[in-house]
Amino acid sequence: MYSNRSQQQRRIDSINLGPASPTESQVQETQYKYIPLMTKAIQDQLDPKWQECKIQGKNLTPRSNCAIAIHSNFLYLYGGYQYSLGILQDFYKLNMTAESFYWQNIKCEYEPGPRCCHSLCAYKNNLYLFGGQIADSICTNEIFVHDVNHQIWKKIEINESYPQPLDNYCATVYNDQLILFGGFYCADICKHSNDLYSYSFNLNHWIKLNKSKEKQPSPRDGSSIAIHNSNLYMFGGKNGDLRYNDLWSFDLSTQEWNFIPINNLYDIPMSRSGHSLIVYQNQLVLFGGIHDVTWELDDLHIFRINQQEWKSINQDTSRRKELELPSPTKYNKSPQKQRRSVKLPSLQKPLSLRKSPNSSPKKIRPSSQSQYSYFSKNQNLPQNSNQKNNNSSINTSVNHVQERKQLEKLKKKAAMLKLFEVEINKRALFQDDCNVTEKLKTSIILIGNPKQDLKLTKGTLTEFGQQIISKFLLPLSNGQNTINGKKPCARDGHAVAIFDNQMILFGGDRHTMSFNDLYLLNLLLI
Template sequence: MYSTRSQQQQKRNDSFILGPVSPTESQTQETQYKYLPLMTKVIQDQLDPKWQECKIKGKNLTPRSNSAIAIHQNHLYLYGGYQNAQGIMKDFYKLNLGAEQFFWQNIQCEYEPGPRCRHSLCAFKDCLYLFGGQVADSISTNEIFVHDVNLKFWKKLSINDSYPQPLDNYCATVYNDQLIIFGGFYTADIFKHSNDLYSFSFNLNQWIKLNKSKGRQPSPRDGSSIAIHNESLYMFGGKNGDLRYNDLWQFDFLKQEWNFIPINNICDIPMSRSGHSLIGYENQLILFGGIHDVTWELDDLYKFQINQQEWKMINKDTSRRKDLEVPSPTKSNRISLNKRRSIKLPSSLRPLSLRKTPCSSPKKVRSSSQSQHSCFYNNQNGQQSYDYKNNNSSINTTINYVQERKLLEKLRKKAAMLKLFEVEINKRALFQDDCNVTEKLKTSIILIGNPKQDLKLAKGTLTEFGQQIVSKFLLPLSNRQNTIHGKKPCARDGHAVAIFDNQMVLFGGDRHTMSFNDLYLLNLKQI
């Protein structure tokens, strides 16, 4: 298994060869030092004292996005959600946040609301209220179900004339004894975005439209988020088709009117986004995540100081930090990039489809709006049409060119693999790539798999600089032994949040159509 390279090269590769003889202490120490820089970088990128990840005992939930959660006493309740493989879900769970260990407990009832995603779940007294959401492909509802926490049964409330039209992907919160919802997407026969603001009385089973006046108000949108502070409601972001917003609005419950909030410091205004979360805590609003553009989910954290009317960035977005390391494109690259941008196809013609498309997640594109990059024009009737004649040839040419390049690349890889297996074992090392990427892959395999006991770094290993290094798989647990301190969530949108004591609870979401089932706690006192 040893190659015929020089002694220096042989010494470097000894750490990857599995042999029957255990290595000496010097070899073990050398192996540890070799991977310490990489581990140090990983730890520095991931550790954040404000965050902690909850460790789930037993079977975890199916990964999902666009679910809904609510806090009642010490329990976290979750209903429904969506995943590409599973579709729209209808399961119902609870988790005790005050327990020494976290277990998801399935709640089964004889009668249940059925599949739901992009809905809301809120707690009032000893009941959970579930409203609206999507029940099937392009089909939403305006039903309200009530779950008695003590008796463990669901009840459907009767729908009256005050109810809004079937709605999904709206934002919701609780204000006193009312459920407040804003925006969303109307289905049924309407198929349009909404900027309506409704309140639902838990005691009277009655809806009231709050923004009756035709004054200045937010534009129609879905995927936004709202939060309550004192006697005001705050709304940020959202989207209308491909157009996303980063505006902040206030609704005064006493005056019953919207007010646009001008920002004093425009340098720290968050990027436009949808599918994010916004909560109110003391005299500030906390904003996390969302999606800024196709395949560009965010993991940044902001707070809006209400008294100063200013945004402040707590953690910048790191989802595309690799793009920042790429040097500026050459002139030829810029020309080809412009060509690619000019031939983007129009957005899907099917509203709110859950079909998997090759370009992006269909849940993030509404059909009734057109793409900003599409070639539309106004016809004689004043309607917009797409010029297919002028773009078909260039589109087909580009597609054929891309396919040819992919095929050529596959043939090259296949030839290289065949050439590798044709030579003798002791000469294969001559054909192996020894670039930095290969070394990083080998390092990652060893760090994750730990095939040899001697390659496992001892907890608290000291480097030659005297700094203590701990593997990310050996991060310290909290006193209750059920969370990992410093572990922060990756970029995502479509996650669900709630407030528990002085912490924000975050569950699930997705990134590039890959759903999550992780659970995080954010210490709001440290922001």
């Protein structure tokens, strides 16, 4: 049966329905509501404990799994891995007490060659480089010594006491010995290690410390160790598809392992590998690492040795949902209570296989499936009328949620685009301090519009008409060679060292993207 309404009336009704997308007035109504929120997010990223070093001249190639060491006032760096270039073999030093930071390339006639996942330590006037990967799935147990005064490399003769070729282990210096733990045995063995070795610099001799097969950590690589008094502390690491967050101590006098139990499970850091662990005064300092596939961390924790307890200094922000901008729509005027999920850290967490320098295909996690996949899987099953009505209501609610999400995306996009219309004297509040961003921005402005009289808006010279030079390219003044308050982003595979009351952090990677930034952590402020 046909309706009696005229075709013209039906056309008017269809026009009054309007589109589901937001109108121009709705977008303009919320354009500026995100600006204070963005400003607050930028201010929250400032951390007085951290400083980023401004590198003058040519910076290093971004890399991870390199090795650094402090000798006198110089920071030495060797090798590393870069996704597009492979294993590197360059050698640099940087004066930490200079007014300006310059990387100086050290050229020697004889060099160890490509190396990553190795160790570099200083003893007297020499630097010792041990093990690591020299090619894909090929590692070594060679030791090279670099004479700092004469700038020459020398290979030490291998004897029967040497361990098998090893990479991705952790190492530290204790008195006149190099102590290393774990790693991955290459060559014909191809297994993870839980061996603890000490190397005498004076005797060129290795000793296996954990001779007993009783209580000891499980085999792993990518862990980290630090020594306080006569006790060695080891945290984390991975073994195939498992990552750990257990803490062990090894008494160097009795040569026994002891597991350190933690009473409050909520204070234990998440399981991880590729992190850093150092000792400062009576506490361990833990930073970063990778917790799961594509989940690198930027959290900071300390372990109070005397109290035998963990304390969180900075929580991980790489996936923190609280940083997401809230919706400014009128529907959300009364904020609802957010459900907070409490996650207990586990000592073992399943993960992907051992991380290698070569790229590996991403694995799909079961949790990545849609929450509505149940209905698509059972769509062929017989259903009664009530079930069909329930499914139709669910589909309607899903469509409504999707429309709301699309609406929020459009509003966020409009608000971000509105930032380009902020006055010049206020744009500094929203600018990123990233070195690369500033340089790209300066290049585009100077190349695309170098003249100052090409573009005027309301009598004011706009940014595209100014001769702008990046603040990172300007000469340093008053010895200001650091950016105060800027902290490193989430990463693993970084290298750390201690200089005075500061922890030096260099490089690392995140999602196969390597870094070449250099940071200082003031240990007096933690």
